[in-house]
Amino acid sequence: MLSVSTFCVWRTDGEICGPSIDIRNDIKQFKRLENCTVVEGYLRILLINGKTNNQEDYHTLSFPKLTVITDYLLLFRVSGLDSLSVLFPNLSVIRGHNLFYNYALVIFEMTSLKDIGLYNLKNITRGAMRIEKNNELCYLDSVDWSLIMDAEFNNVFNENKKAKECDNVCPGIMEDNPLCQRTSFNDNYDYRCWTSNKCQKVCPPHCKLACTDQGHCCHEQCLGGCTEPNNAMACSACLHFYHEGRCVPHCPPDTYKFEGWRCITMDLCSQVHLPSEPHFVIHAGECMIDCPSGFTRNETNRMLCTACNGLCDKACSSAVIDSVDTAQSLKDCTVIDGNLNINIRRGNNIASELESFMGLIQTVTGYVRIKHSHALGSLSFLKSLRYINGQELIENMYAFSAINNQHLQSLWDWNQHNLTIRVGRLFFRQNPKLCMSEIHDMWEKTGITVKPEEGDFRNNGERASCESQVLKFKSNITSSHAISLTWERYQPVDYADLISFIVYYKQYPFQNITECDGQDGCGSNSWLMVDVDLPHDERSDPKVDLQQLKPWTQYAIFVKAISLQVEDKHIAGAKSDIIYIRTRPSLPSMPRDARAYANSSTKLLVKWLPPAFPNGNLTYYLIRWQQQPEDQELYYHNYCSKELKIPIRVPASGFTDLGDSTNPTKSDIAGAEKGECCECQKTPEEKDREKDDRVFFKVFENFLHNSIFLPSLTFLFAMHINLFELMRMCWQYNPKMRPSFLEIISSIKEDLDPPFREMSFFYSEENKPPDTEELDMEVENMENIPLDPASTRQPMAVVLSSTPPPSSQHLSPSQSPSTPLLSAGSPSRSGVASPGHTGQGSDQHSGHTLANGPVVVLRPNYDEMQPYAHMNGGRKNERALPLPQSSAC
Known part of the structure; x- marks a missing residue:
């Protein structure tokens, strides 16, 4: 990046x-x-x-x-x-x-x-x-x-x-x-x-990616638009690369691809640098951050890469992969020095993205945990994973764990993939589509010698069919909105092990779909499912009615038998081949944009667009018209003082079309009583989906806040001050002695990155009163430094249970003007508390009454301070603190 x-x-x-x-x-x-x-x-x-x-x-x-x-x-x-x-x-x-x-x-x-x-x-x-x-x-x-x-x-x-x-x-x-x-x-x-x-x-359909405002096609290397057609120098953006004002498919000689969109020279590439390295590197015609996998920086010229002799590892630290963005941080990594946690709840067809960023990982020194990753159908994107060392184990037992992955159906192709787990066992729980045969294959292929315990493999494959028998459809009855299917009955060894059937179907225009297409359960192209109970008679053939289908639409359909899965025995399942059935045609939807024009005293010109849903092959249009009698009341209506009344539509005599009847139903008549509508009860799947949505929304919001508000690890590790000492002062000392935000920033200001001063409100002009002086302090003397030297300039509202002292009284020598809290018996500043206050212990601004004593409300002038949302969440700049009952620490 x-x-x-x-x-x-x-x-x-x-x-x-x-x-x-x-x-x-x-x-x-x-x-x-x-x-x-x-x-x-x-x-x-x-x-x-x-x-x-x-x-x-x-x-x-x-x-x-x-x-x-x-x-x-x-x-x-x-x-x-x-x-x-x-x-x-x-x-x-x-x-x-x-x-x-x-x-x-x-x-x-x-x-x-x-x-x-x-x-x-x-x-x-x-x-x-x-x-x-x-x-x-x-x-x-x-x-x-x-x-x-x-x-x-x-x-x-x-x-x-x-x-x-x-x-x-x-x-x-x-x-x-x-x-x-x-x-x-x-x-x-x-x-x-x-x-x-x-x-x-x-853009017109024949313009692939870009066109002008007038609809003319841009040059084939343009992306997003252009100012002139067929001109590679007039593009808004480039499809491939930008070089000297022109869009090109490849970077010319002596230039290098940079950031995936432009060509730069070696001299410009040498000016780009990182904190750890003086230069980017040039490799395979590209200026990049570091050498790719299998290469390392040349010792004599750090801008060039040299192939490794044998294994060339790029080690990365432990990672939690919850999005494509975090997966991108593991690009070109071959060794995970720690643990690999994968928790990808959402995403369509992201396997190729994950493979491009994680496909080179060969070794994980700790454990691998796949949890709540509903977007994954298999683990084949970890195509190079060969060793899980188990130097750190989950619960000191498990080196590989897969928990609650709703759409995980396969692990790896064990005929082509070799994986060794050196220490630790396997743990699989709540993977409803993962067959026990897949789990046993992994246990056998990874070299684990310890026999699985009873609780290691549970609740897996409940909605899967580890099929060995092919079900055959026997009949189908098709209408425009429904398909009725019957298939041969399935007789396992023990009929009690058969739970139900699941019919999968989706509209698909071609006849080359596979079962795994769209089975991630996260997008609009996923298979639809219907659970079918077993027939009451074991000799009857099971059947299903697929309802609410689209007319004249081809559907791909297959059925699976769902069997009871037991840890210690393998029960064969059954599945049909995918068949394709087209529903019957139906009446088309209404033609669009129908318009009529009177081009003469005896003719009407009618135009329209084809219907959005033809529901079949359109062969002709039927046009009907009739003379509409005018309402004579229109001639006597006062349009200036009364609303326009819609004329009553009366069919012409001798011509009646029941389909066009305009007689209102009882519920449409004004004043007719309508029954109340109630919301349908949500299915368990819908409730689970809503729960998952709420979790996903919260995860994203946390990611957003952390990305914006939290400092990077690079920034924290670059600090040379004693953070432990700073944290000890913040948490262990008397609350009156804790350093303020001003003091903390002042103590670490020398280690802050330059961009912090450019973007921080702390260093902005709005935060600097004309007479503000910077603090010069040492961390070791923090106890003796006032909490807020500038607080004497800020008004402070104090609500006390007793009558305010006279204005002639002053603070005691033991209390500095910057002391944040006043004891119950301490004198207050002149003019701070209003004589009209009573001893209710209430805050007139917030409306709260505190039972444990009087309250001090610190209120800077709100109009003079800019309320930044990331500091106070949009609330007022005030806080209520209970006063201690004594001055003892």
Whole structure:
């Protein structure tokens, strides 16, 4: 990741900015985007409070030159920003080279955002989107995301403004002159737009990846758009690589691929460096962070790589893999010096991504644990794993553990894969689709000599069929919306071991699908399942009715027998081959956009579009018309003072179409009583899915907060002060002697990275009163340093149970002006407590009464302080502290 090279920031011709830009706390930080055409890395805009700016401030900001972000775009808690249409009017491509927890676009808790407005965004090359907790955000359903990205089914849209509360009106709709194109997305054929005045641009089908605003195809090396057709120098972004103003399929000689999108010279590659190494390396025509697996840096020229003699390991520390983003940190690793924990709850078809980042791992010195990884169907992505050493074991017993993986069906192909577990046993629990035969094969192939105990393998394969017999279908009856199937009865050795049958089906246009396609259970393309109970008569053939199917649609279907799985015996199952059945045709849906024009006094011109769901092969259209009698009341209606009354529709005499009858039903008549609708009870699967969703949302939110608020390990380890001593002062001393945040920062300021001063509110102008002086202190003398020397300048409200002392009284010598707490019997400052207060022990601001004594409420002037959300969670800058009953420590 280039983001680790934040110690070296460069620009080329004032156009390429990076690596990565983090804009937070102050709207003035946006000036860092001036003149940027490409942000190399990520762009994060976050934690800008509305106290110092308003919506008009954002309307004056615009960066029309910015067209590409190579990693991801993250927006989080930016008040006052209602749209990105003015801010980034020409952003066309987000590459997703490095992702933020599987996502290339994250919009989270943007309380003012009303629309996204990136009307020139044409391509998100890699990664999905997460748009969540934006209570004013609309125009999400009006965008066809399938035109922008491939894996749109991985997107997460949650807790935004409800669609029924949004007025997603595309340009021209209100004037009856739609300006936007219509597409079909998520079974919704509609006009596509980003805002009420910006359409979504749809390229003609013959233009593969990009087109001009006029609809002309761009050059084949363009991505996201262009200003001139068939011109490789007029592209908004490049499909492959950018070099000297032109998009090229390969980097020319004497140049090297960099960050997956541009070509640079060796001289420029030598200017990029890391803290641990003076240079990046050049290998296989690419300028990269470090040598790939099988190579090491040349001893004489550190910019070049040399092949290893024999095994060349790249050791990485223990890792918890919960997303593609964290898996990317293990790229080119061959040895995990520690443990490997995999916990991937979500993701579609991510096996190839995991294999590209983890496929070279050969040895894990500790243990391997696969837990709650519902997105995994097999472990084949660990294709090079050969040794699990077991130097550290789970519960001092297990070197490999697989727990609660709902869709794990296979481990490895043991005919081609060799794995040795040197110390430890296996543990498998709650893997409902993993056959016991797979577990026994792993136990035999890995060289474990210890016999499994009774509790090692439980609740596995309950929904699997370790089949050895083929079930055959006997008959099928097909209608337009249903398929009835019957198959031969299955007779295992013990009929009591047979639990049920499961019928799998999904619509599929071709006849080459396999059972494992879509069986990750995480996406819209997964198999649908129907549980079928056993017939009451053992001699009867089982059958099923598949309902609510689409007309004239081909379905792939197969059935499995589910048998009882026992640890100490193998019970054979049964499964059918996959068959393909097409439902019968039905009436087509209504033709779209029907319009009629009177082109003469005796003719009507009627136009329409084909139906969205033809439900069969359309052969002709039937057009019916009739003369509509006018309501004579229309001529006498006063339209200025009364509402328009809809005329009553009466069929012409001699012509009646029952299908077009407009007689209202009883429930449609005004005033008719309607029965109350109740919500259907949720199935156990739906409840489990909702529970898993809640856990996943919490995991992502924790990841977001940790990524933004917590310092990196590199930063912590780089500190040279005695952190143990600092923590001891924070936790063990008298609370009055604990160091303040000001004192902590002042004691470690020499070890802070330079970017901290640039982005930190602590060092900003807003945090420096004119008469503030920096503290000069030593950690060893922290006990004698006042908690807050500046507190004498801040008003402090004190609510006491006794009458305030007269103004002539002063603090005792034992109490400095900066002492944070006052004892019950201590005198107070003049004018701090109001004479009108009574001894109720209550806080007039918070409304709370404390039973354990009086309260001191520390309240800085809120109007003079900028409330940063990451410091106080959006609450007021105040805290109530109970006063001690005595001055004793």
